[in-house]
Amino acid sequence: MLQGALLIAFAAMLWATTAIVAKFLFAGSGLAPITLGFLRLLVALPFFWLLMHREQRYIKAKAIRSGESIPATTPGRQAFIPLLALGAFQALYQGSYLVSVDLTGAGIATLISLCLPPVLVAILASPLLGEKPSLPTILAGLAAIAGTLLLVISDMDTAGTLRVAGILMALLAAAVYTGFTLTSRYNSAGTPVFTTAFWCFLTAAMLLLPVALATGGWAGVQSMTLKHWLMVAYIGVVPTCIGYLCYFKAMQSTPATLSSIIVTLEPLFVALLAWLILEEKLGPIGLAGACILTVAVIVASRYGKASGASQDG
Template sequence: MKTLTQGSAAVRGAILIAVAAALWATTSIAAKTLFTETQLEPIVLAFLRLCIAFPFFFLLMLAEGRKTRLPFNRGMLFGLVVLGFFQAGYQGTYLWAVDLTGAGIATLIALCLAPVLVAIAAAPLLGERPNRTTVLALIAAIIGSLMLVATDVRSPDAARVGGVLIAVLAAAVYAAFTLTSRHMSGGASVYATAFVCFMTGALVLAPIAVLSGGLGELADLDLKAWLLIGYIGIVPTCVGYVCFFRGMQSTPATTSSIIVTLEPLFAAMLAWMILGEALGWMGIAGAFVLTVSVLVASRSGREVSKSESAETVEAETT
C-alpha cells in the first residue's frame, strides 16, 4: 500500500513537472508575439516579468515561514543576491535572443546548450571528472547546436546571427547560474530563493530599463499587450515554478531533469504551430541530436557523481 502511494505521488510529481515545462515553453511564444506587434523592448519585458513574480513568491515565503523556520543567514542571503544578478542577465539575454531570432531556436540554444557548458566547466571548477560517455555526448551536443543554427549563420540578416550569439550568451549565463547555485543557495527554501533572486533581478534591470528609454513605450501598449505581459509574469513564471517545486518533492532528480528537457521541444513545436517558425530538416535533426545528447550527458554526469561519492565514503571509512 505504501509503495502504491509512493508510486502515485511520483506520477503526480512527474505530471506537475511536465506541466511546468509546458508553461515555461509558452514564455517565448508570448514574448515573440509582443515583440512583433509592439515596440516593447526585451529588457523592459524581463524587468516587468520579475516585478510581477517576486511579490508572489514573497507571499509564499511568508506562508511557508509560518509552518517551518526558514534557514536564512547573511552568507546565504549574499549567495541568493549573486544568483539574482545571474537571473537578471539570463532574463535579459534570453528575451533579447527571442526578439532577434525566434521563440523556438532561442529556447533550444539557451536551454539545451546550458547543461553542456555546465558539464564542460564542472571539470576545472568543481573537479567533476567527465567519463567517456559524457565527453561523446558533449561533442554530439556541439554538433547538434551547429546543425540547429546552420540556417541562421548562413542568413545575410545580421540581426539573426547576432540573436544566435546572444542565445549562446544566455546559455552561458544560465550555466553560471547553475554552477553558482550548487555552492551558494544550499539550505534556503525554494520560495525564499525564488523571491530573493527575482527581486534582485528586478532591481538590477530597473536602471537599465529606465536608461534604455523602453519604459516610455508602455503608455502605447493596448489591452492585448498588457494581458500578454501579465500572462508571462503570472502563468509560466509564478504558476510554472510552483508546479515545478511541488513536483520535485516526489520526483527523483534524474526523472525531473529528463522531463524539464521537454521545455525547448515544447517551445519549438509551439513556435511552429502558432508563429509559423520552421527549423528545416537540418534544424530538426540538430534539435534531436542536441536534446538526446543533453539527456545522455545528464544521466552520465549523475552516475559519475554517485561513483565519486561512493569512493569518498569508502576512503573515509578505511
C-alpha cells in the same frame, strides 16, 4: 513519481509559452525585451513573497514541534552572497534570452539557450566542483556543439541571413544559465526554496530596472494596449508563478535525474508551438540539430548527475 513527472512536463509546457507570447508582444508593441524581463519578475514577486512567508511559517512550526531553536526568517550574510549572485545571473539571463527571442526565432533561441547549459554544466562541474566527467558526458558535449552548429546553419538557411546578434545573445543566455546552475550547486547555505526564489527574483528585478531606464526601454510601455498588458500578466503569472510552483511541488517526489531529463521538453514544446503558431520552420538540418542537442542533454543529465553523485558519495 508519475504525478511528479506529469507536473514537471506541465511546467515545461507552461514555460514554453513564454517565448511565444513574448514574440507577439515584441511584434505588436514597442516593449523592449529588458523591460519585459523586469515586468515579468515584478508581476511574479508578490506571489513568491506569499510562498516565502508560508514556507517560513511551516519551518517555524516544525521547529517548535521538534523542540529545536527557531531559525532566522531572513537569510544570513553568508547566504546572501550566493543569493545575490543567483539574482545577477537571473537578470542577465532574462535580458539575453528575451533579446535573443526578439532577434531570432523563438524556437532556435530557446533550443540554444536551454539545451546547451546542462551539457556545459556537466563538463564544467569537473574543474569547478570536482565532479569527474565520464566519457558519455564528453561525447554529449561534442554532440551538443554539433547540434548547435546545425541549428545555426538551419536558421541561416530559413531566414536567408546569418542572424549573428540573435545567435550570440542565445549563446550568452546559455552561458549565463550555466553559471546560474553551477552557483546553485555551489550554494550550501541551505536557504529554503521559495526564500531563494523570492530574493533571487527581487535582486534580478532591481538590476533590470535601471538598465531598462538607461536604455530607453521604458518608452515602449506607452505604446502598449490592454491586450499587451494582459500578455505581460500572463507571462508573469502562468509560466513564472504557476510553472515554478508545479516544478517545485513535483521535485518533492521526483528524482533529480528524471526531472532534469523531463525539463528538456521545454525547448521541444517551444519549437512545436513556434511552428504551429508563429510558422517558424527549422527545416531538415534544424530538426537534426534539435534531435542531436536533445539527446546530448539527456545523456549529460543522466551521466553528469551520476558522476556527481558518486563523487559526493
